[in-house]
Amino acid sequence: MENALCPECGRKLLVDKCLSETDAVMKCKHCEKTFNISFDEKTFPAKFNSFNWGAFLIGWIWCLFNGKIWLGILLFLMRFFYNDFNNIPHIVLAYFVFVLVIGINLGRKGNKIAWNHKEWKSVEAFEKAQKSWMIAGIIINVLVFVLAFIRG
Numbered sequence: 001m002e003n004a005l006c007p008e009c010g011r012k013l014l015v016d017k018c019l020s021e022t023d024a025v026m027k028c029k030h031c032e033k034t035f036n037i038s039f040d041e042k043t044f045p046a047k048f049n050s051f052n053w054g055a056f057l058i059g060w061i062w063c064l065f066n067g068k069i070w071l072g073i074l075l076f077l078m079r080f081f082y083n084d085f086n087n088i089p090h091i092v093l094a095y096f097v098f099v100l101v102i103g104i105n106l107g108r109k110g111n112k113i114a115w116n117h118k119e120w121k122s123v124e125a126f127e128k129a130q131k132s133w134m135i136a137g138i139i140i141n142v143l144v145f146v147l148a149f150i151r152g
């Protein structure tokens, strides 16, 4: 994939906002400036701005592999220790609100986070990977739900 470089410092630009398959507002973290960049060929996924279901459904593991390691560890630990506190209603409620808010935020920003995290070989490779995360998210959540149901 073609990289866009900062006109001022030459570092790699990150996508700030995708406008179309060929245009984006891109940001240089170093200079803290944004630039409107147009590519000659299709560079971004058509659904760049759509919701990332994998990030929403299994943020605790999705984050670890898509460049949000500390958030992933936090979500993972919360999930792990959740059972120790699940007899306290306020904590249960706070946990679900927190996970839901983080999840929606991750879903909305997921494609941007994942796209900026690494060099993708192609738009198709990116789409395929994020689709796999979505399928994994559905399977894992169904399994968790079924197990919780069986255990009562």
Ligand SMILES: [Zn+2]
Binding pocket: 006, 007, 008, 009, 010, 011, 028, 029, 030, 031, 032
């Ligand atoms: Zn720069």
